[in-house]
Amino acid sequence: MLRILTTMCILMLMSIPAANAMKIKDYHKEVMTGDNGKVECSFCHGDAKRKTIPQASACETCHSTPDDVAELTQRPSDAGHDIEPNPHDSLHYGTDLPCTYCHQEHKESQVYCNQCHEFQYPDMKR
DSSP: OHHHHHHHHHHHHHHHHHHHOOOOOHHHHHHHBOTTSSBOTHHHHTTSOTTSOOOHHHHHHHHOOHHHHHHHTOOOTTOTTSSOOOTTSBTTTBTOSOGGGTOOSSSOOOOGGGGTSOOOOTTOOO
């Protein structure tokens, strides 16, 4: 009986680090994994505490400036109301809305504008 309890305790202790590991989206794992095979939190978070929201400059390292991203996602000039507005060049905020208001690395991303609107962006990586 003691052997069974000991084995169960060891298994439980071994599962704790895995349970506390933060999820990383598959398309970022390749970029954020260091030579040691482990995800480098500092790639986005820098020297800040791990639970600190990354600076915009960390996103810009790979994704370029907000103006460049807005240009990549601009609507066709003849789109009318058939195509959703450019999420990276808001009528309210321009290109000043922080990336992290919509894009979440460790949980499902969300459309910030949908707090008041009902936009659908089917190609948004979640």
